[in-house]
Amino acid sequence: MYLLVGFTLGVIVSYLAFRLLSLTISGAVASAVIGGLIFGLGGLPWASLLLLFFISSSLISRAYRIKKELLGEKFSKGSRRDHGQVLANGGLAAGLALVYWCFPNLEEVWIAFAGAMAAVNGDTWATELGVLSKSSPRLITSWKVVSRGTSGGVTLGGYLATLAGTALIALAASLFAQPAGLIIPLVIIGGLVGATIDSLLGATIQGIYYCPNCNKETERHPEHRCETITVQIRGWKWMNNDLVNFICSLAGAGIAVLGWQLIR
Numbered sequence: 001m002y003l004l005v006g007f008t009l010g011v012i013v014s015y016l017a018f019r020l021l022s023l024t025i026s027g028a029v030a031s032a033v034i035g036g037l038i039f040g041l042g043g044l045p046w047a048s049l050l051l052l053f054f055i056s057s058s059l060i061s062r063a064y065r066i067k068k069e070l071l072g073e074k075f076s077k078g079s080r081r082d083h084g085q086v087l088a089n090g091g092l093a094a095g096l097a098l099v100y101w102c103f104p105n106l107e108e109v110w111i112a113f114a115g116a117m118a119a120v121n122g123d124t125w126a127t128e129l130g131v132l133s134k135s136s137p138r139l140i141t142s143w144k145v146v147s148r149g150t151s152g153g154v155t156l157g158g159y160l161a162t163l164a165g166t167a168l169i170a171l172a173a174s175l176f177a178q179p180a181g182l183i184i185p186l187v188i189i190g191g192l193v194g195a196t197i198d199s200l201l202g203a204t205i206q207g208i209y210y211c212p213n214c215n216k217e218t219e220r221h222p223e224h225r226c227e228t229i230t231v232q233i234r235g236w237k238w239m240n241n242d243l244v245n246f247i248c249s250l251a252g253a254g255i256a257v258l259g260w261q262l263i264r
Contacts, residue, residue, distance in 0.1 A: 006047075007039075010033070010036035010038075023081050026082050030086040034086060034087070052121075053120060057128070093117060096109055112254070115194070121166065136148070190253065193255045209232050
């Protein structure tokens with residue numbers, strides 16, 4: 001019964017997101033499955049964190065869609081999330097919901113889920129809001145000034161957005177588990193570390209390409225928006241942005257759980 005209700009809610013939310021142009025068709029299908037598992041197996045606490053991430057990130061993305069479209073040649077995909085992006089941000093969370101269903105008394109599962117959600121929310125807020133920063137981004141590995149939208153580029157504004165995104169999830173997580181004084185900083189730290197690792201991977205081993213027609217660096221492959229074949233200039237071809245985002249969520253979960261075990 002819980003799963004039936006969960007998948008019903010997952011389908012409704014995904015359909016609405018599709019109608020609001022936040023998801024592609026494949027993204028809506030993946031979202032319905034992931035949402036159904038989390039809603040059905042995790043209940044209100046898990047659903048709250050997932051919805052908080054999805055709604056807040058979607059609203060921010062829509063609010064600054066025009067600004068991001070100006071940098072569209074940089075990003076591998078548009079503002080509508082497809083199945084790869086949905087799985088990257090929510091796949092680990094759905095897996096943790098299955099673990100929670102088997103071991104409902106294991107505190108670490110909730111901490112891991114909160115850390116994962118904080119990481120992907122912080123990273124998404126940084127991506128969406130970081131482009132608004134007045135200062136030029138710098139590559140996280142060398143501190144060299146790079147153009148806006150460059151993978152691995154960071155700004156103070158972007159990090160403040162990351163902090164805000166992780167704090168939002170941490171505060172919500174503390175409403176469903178105690179002690180709040182421990183959960184909040186652990187989830188925030190997990191989220192910040194996860195988002196930082198995302199930037200490090202973007203600056204080092206993520207596959208980055210070059211469009212000879214537009215003379216621009218991009219994540220898009222095999223074709224740029226102008227339909228020109230892009231040429232790989234650094235990183236590993238199989239390390240795309242979706243995999244980087246998944247590792248971001250995994251790092252957020254791992255750091256939060258590690259801190260919980262060390263302190264508790």
